[in-house]
Amino acid sequence: MNWTAIWAIYTFEMARFFRTIKQSLISPVISTSLYFVVFGAAIGSRIDKVEGVQYGAFIVPGLIMLAVMTQSISNASYGIYFPKFIGTIYEVLSAPISFLEIVIGYVGAAATKSLLIGIIILITSFFFVKIEIAHPFAMVAFLVLTCISFALLGFIIGIWAENWEQLQLVPLLVITPLIFLGGSFYSISMLPSVWQIISMFNPVFYLISGFRWAFFGFADVPIAISLLAIGTFTLLCLATVWWIFKSGWRIRQ
Amino acid sequence: MSTILSIKNLRKQYEDGFEALKTISLDINEGEIIALLGPNGAGKTTLISTVCGITKPTAGTVTVAGFDIIKEYRSARSLIGLVPQEIALEPFGRVISTVQFSRGLFGKSRNDAVIEDILRRLSLWDKRNSQIRELSGGMKRRVLIAKALAHEPRILFLDEPTAGVDVELRKDMWAVVRKLRADGVTTILTTHYIEEAEAIADRIGIISEGEILLVEEKNNLMARMGQKQLEVQLTARLSDIPISLANYELGIADEGWTLIYRYDLKADRTGITKLLTDVSAAGLQLRDVVTRQSSLEDIFVSLVRKDVEKVT
Ligand SMILES: Nc1ncnc2c1ncn2[C@@H]1O[C@H](COP(=O)(O)OP(=O)(O)OP(=O)(O)O)[C@@H](O)[C@H]1O
Ligand SMILES: [Mg+2]
Numbered sequence: 001m002n003w004t005a006i007w008a009i010y011t012f013e014m015a016r017f018f019r020t021i022k023q024s025l026i027s028p029v030i031s032t033s034l035y036f037v038v039f040g041a042a043i044g045s046r047i048d049k050v051e052g053v054q055y056g057a058f059i060v061p062g063l064i065m066l067a068v069m070t071q072s073i074s075n076a077s078y079g080i081y082f083p084k085f086i087g088t089i090y091e092v093l094s095a096p097i098s099f100l101e102i103v104i105g106y107v108g109a110a111a112t113k114s115l116l117i118g119i120i121i122l123i124t125s126f127f128f129v130k131i132e133i134a135h136p137f138a139m140v141a142f143l144v145l146t147c148i149s150f151a152l153l154g155f156i157i158g159i160w161a162e163n164w165e166q167l168q169l170v171p172l173l174v175i176t177p178l179i180f181l182g183g184s185f186y187s188i189s190m191l192p193s194v195w196q197i198i199s200m201f202n203p204v205f206y207l208i209s210g211f212r213w214a215f216f217g218f219a220d221v222p223i224a225i226s227l228l229a230i231g232t233f234t235l236l237c238l239a240t241v242w243w244i245f246k247s248g249w250r251i252r253q
Numbered sequence: 254m255s256t257i258l259s260i261k262n263l264r265k266q267y268e269d270g271f272e273a274l275k276t277i278s279l280d281i282n283e284g285e286i287i288a289l290l291g292p293n294g295a296g297k298t299t300l301i302s303t304v305c306g307i308t309k310p311t312a313g314t315v316t317v318a319g320f321d322i323i324k325e326y327r328s329a330r331s332l333i334g335l336v337p338q339e340i341a342l343e344p345f346g347r348v349i350s351t352v353q354f355s356r357g358l359f360g361k362s363r364n365d366a367v368i369e370d371i372l373r374r375l376s377l378w379d380k381r382n383s384q385i386r387e388l389s390g391g392m393k394r395r396v397l398i399a400k401a402l403a404h405e406p407r408i409l410f411l412d413e414p415t416a417g418v419d420v421e422l423r424k425d426m427w428a429v430v431r432k433l434r435a436d437g438v439t440t441i442l443t444t445h446y447i448e449e450a451e452a453i454a455d456r457i458g459i460i461s462e463g464e465i466l467l468v469e470e471k472n473n474l475m476a477r478m479g480q481k482q483l484e485v486q487l488t489a490r491l492s493d494i495p496i497s498l499a500n501y502e503l504g505i506a507d508e509g510w511t512l513i514y515r516y517d518l519k520a521d522r523t524g525i526t527k528l529l530t531d532v533s534a535a536g537l538q539l540r541d542v543v544t545r546q547s548s549l550e551d552i553f554v555s556l557v558r559k560d561v562e563k564v565t
Contacts, residue, residue: 008357
């Protein structure tokens with residue numbers, strides 16, 4: 001392992017994040033606050049407690065997941081697409097590093113950024129609602145794993161994308177709906193049964209459910225199934241990345 | 254002289270089926286400066302990209318100091334620095350941090366003294382804290398060179414390093430390359446400025462349509478292919494060449510004011526003394542005598558043109 005090279009990529013990517021630290025952090029804080037105002041205060045006051053949890057608190061895990069997933073994807077896809085677009089990728093390709101090391105550098109940086117944002121949102125939410133985290137270690141583990149697996153997905157999207165439209169299209173058309181329909185703002189027991197069944201096919205649903213379990217100790221599906229889901233998802237992403245590496249797809253002609 | 258880079262039967266076919274390199278073989282000696290000349294689309298950049306690992310070879314082998322570029326890519330690539338043809342830099346990065354990044358990317362631990370030396374050599378030290386986007390085009394190109402040198406490579410590829418660089422700076426760059434050679438660095442450069450190849454290269458390779466037409470010591474090449482011509486300017490206009498000078502196959506230029514005599518540098522006797530004696534014997538008065546050597550450019554143009562004629 002060429003850790004010096006991985007560290008170089010990682011710090012270079014993080015430097016970009018810190019150059020725009022204000023935008024990077026302020027916008028998720030503001031949007032989270034807005035969610036609390038709208039969903040928590042305005043709507044939440046008319047909604048009963050969900051399984052004994054205040055609605056405002058109930059949506060916290062979903063809000064964090066929403067932000068972390070979208071941020072992971074956009075950070076990682078942008079992180080690798082941008083060098084491809086402006087041509088600086090030549091240097092990474094000509095360096096004495098393996099594809100695995102490239103992935104660790106870029107995906108690690110993207111995951112770190114979204115993890116930071118997730119933590120900031122969690123801290124912000126403490127100002128609005130009272131939360132006790134039932135399983136703090138599981139919560140952190142779930143959060144980290146989600147950051148990494150979605151950053152891997154973002155990396156794949158960034159390699160695949162041949163223009164800016166494609167880079168934005170997949171997150172917009174596929175990921176965002178999956179996240180919103182994955183139970184960020186509700187328990188699926190609130191849905192009509194047809195939609196409950198449809199939700200079962202949404203991988204994001206298992207992640208949000210598992211994350212919520214870490215917070216409140218209850219969930220839509222057993223935690224083991226959530227773990228299985230995120231494990232499978234991570235493995236799928238890793239397999240795709242490995243295939244990209246073997247074939248040189250869209251990076252090395 | 255030992256071979257540091259060995260290219261054997263290298264072929265490159267792009268995904269669209271286009272064959273950009275047709276079975277190229279080339280050995281590059283340690284410490285030399287070799288210039289690759291060739292028209293647009295000849296395959297120069299493709300050759301460099303393939304050696305550096307940016308594109309995959311279709312067939313053939315390349316070794317760098319004995320390391321195979323595929324099987325032992327880590328060892329091979331760590332010896333190579335690459336300055337690409339197109340300027341590609343992160344606009345918001347600072348000069349010094351992008352150069353330090355390059356060193357780290359190649360697995361070398363941080364060394365501020367080395368980076369300072371490189372930046373000073375390229376006259377970038379004063380700009381070290383500037384953002385890339387604030388630099389002029391010529392400065393950006395030098396930043397690319399600094400990045401390529403940051404890990405102290407033994408082989409440097411310069412793909413048109415002086416495109417868009419002013420005359421003075423170009424000479425500075427040549428000085429940098431010569432200094433690198435003094436340190437033992439091998440340089441492979443491509444250029445469209447033939448005087449650049451003439452000025453700094455030890456050897457010259459001419460490449461056209463994916464094939465290497467010739468690789469030769471610059472001086473040999475100039476001597477072997479270089480024809481010299483002697484222009485004899487007269488005090489009186491001439492309409493015909495006197496019969497006594499018929500053997501010299503002279504040409505007439507300047508509407509009869511000048512006689513042109515072509516001779517080969519490699520010939521033992523150039524025949525100039527005899528010609529000049531015969532000229533005055535024919536009663537012609539000399540105003541001036543000028544010699545001209547055909548430049549590399551002439552050689553290049555004639556070679557590539559021949560190649561095109563051969564193909565069509
Ligand atoms: N990615 C690619 N896919 C398909 N064909 C390509 C690709 N890159 C280059 N080519 C083709 O390969 C040929 C050689 O291109 P290359 O860039 O190596 O030329 P060059 O000698 O560097 O030219 P120039 O002097 O203009 O830089 C050209 O015909 C070009 O169109
Ligand atoms: Mg080129």
